[in-house]
Amino acid sequence: MPDSKAKLSKSTVPDKELVSGVMLQQVLPFALLRGEAIVEKPQDLFIPPDALEVILEMFEGPLDLLLYLIRKQKFDILDLPISPITTQYMTYVDLMKDIKLELAAEYLVMASILAEIKSRLLLPKQAVEEDEGDPRAELVRKLQEYEIIKKAAENIDELPRLDRDSFVAKVELAENFVPEILNSQVDLAELVSALQGVIKRTQAYEHHHIQKESLSTRERMAHILTTLKDAGIEQPYCDFSDLFTVKEGKQGVVVTFLAILELIKESLIECVQTQIYGEIRVCLPRQA
Amino acid sequence: MVKLAEMITDKIRHKDIDDTKLQRLVEAALFIADKPLSVQLLKRDFLIEYRVSNLRIRDIIIDIQAQYKGRGVELNKVASGYRFQTPAELSDDLAHLYKEKAPKYSRAILETLALIAYKQPITRGEIEDIRGVAVSSQIIKTLTDRSWIKTIGHKEVPGRPVLYASTPEFLDYFSLTTLDQLPALMPIEDFTS
């Protein structure tokens, strides 16, 4: 049905159809349907229900509907003519009900607010208490506040945005790209439990001497070997005395000495003395 | 903990880098990152091995920006950093291809977003008050899922309602750097014609 394609087309409403007076808006075109103005007198004019639904659903709420009515008729918002606005508002609310539009409670609350303002305005001026201002003031404030936000939302919608007005550049990585591999974490406890696992598995207990005390000797053995290796080809030896650090005290000397003895025993180093009472030199064994 | 992290960084950040190489790396990083990169992020994630000052990175970025002037993409500063994007002048030519795919947002979403952006921090009740209608949970969810809004605490009134604020991602999406750059709110108009 082409009727359902009705569009709200505020800007194209011909000016002559707008009555600029305040109280006489009987013919209010608020939309064009296939080129014809739709006016808000449903009893006089057939409005296809589909089209009406589209139009009514466009309102974001009672404030939006009120703003629309005010703007369309160029009412002065600061001097709001409550009576015609209330009438028109109620017409729309009735329409919404008629076409079974899910009518939010907010619309009915607004209707009662309008009715209340209207009744207060109808009271003789003297009856209004001194300190009570214009009963429309609060409504006007809300309408203005809402209109500012309505406009702000429209502005935001028009801002250049990604994927509509601007697009982010994206570039592939080279074929040879390999992500960094994070090393696995190891806990000291895991290391200990691994070793204890080995020990438990071992049938013979010949490695019982693995204990804390021997470690310093073992470490010193590794240290001496490293020193000798680092001594290089030019001078593949080290003076015996250089292996000892006086700072370490007696215990350090003992550990170093034990380490040297153990290394000699395991044929990992050799000690040479080129002359009697000469310096003892420690070196790696000559290659066979 | 911070101490340790600093020590590690100091240990890693040791290599020198010349301007040509630095520029290549920064350029490549900006192109492959899936989000805008700040100077800090560039330094932390891409230049970890190099000894390079924030000032030098900033200078390089300014150089790159100049070099891309008038090209098919330009280097823009948005709220959370720098990113390469197509210039506004090309949007008409490029947009037709993506028009159907571009997400559209309802007035309800845009009005809620506008209220949060302009009046933050704001509660849901305050939004409902100004809009005159209830704010559905779906709207809040959509805005949160897009990372455009976040909760930043509770208002100390009965019920302690959640307070919403906008995020840098919101500004990024609209290619803005700060909230100041949002269009000015319309001054209250006199409606008399």
Add this chain to the structure above:
Amino acid sequence: MVKLAEMITDKIRHKDIDDTKLQRLVEAALFIADKPLSVQLLKRDFLIEYRVSNLRIRDIIIDIQAQYKGRGVELNKVASGYRFQTPAELSDDLAHLYKEKAPKYSRAILETLALIAYKQPITRGEIEDIRGVAVSSQIIKTLTDRSWIKTIGHKEVPGRPVLYASTPEFLDYFSLTTLDQLPALMPIEDFTS
């Protein structure tokens, strides 16, 4: 059908485009497309409104390729078309951004490491004797790559097997100053019984 499509295309393809604009558009298209673009695709999806020959597009692409030489990204030809990529030379530097976790070390690796730490200097054969299984070269390589073990010489026995010891890096990793600080193994009586 083909005839009709051609006619439509001819009708749409009517605008002239200068080289500067063409280059900007092609460049932008290549940067925002989510797949490589062939000359045909460029023409169909991004230049539909313009009267432009394949040859001209190809020339523009060659120009762009030249302009990006030595920069942070380069324009490469792959099977299905052209796409911007980071240069191969930058891969190492960019690797930091994408991190993958290595799998946890196997029991074999941990046992080998523990034996080297507690029994150094030690040969591979000795480790195998104690563990009762062969020590794969991969295990030695993993621990060497990690800089946790090193060779410190040869044992003067037949075959002169290499001797392994732990490194200062090993101590650093476990926050130890000396090997003495390695935890004592379970008390002797626990495993003599």
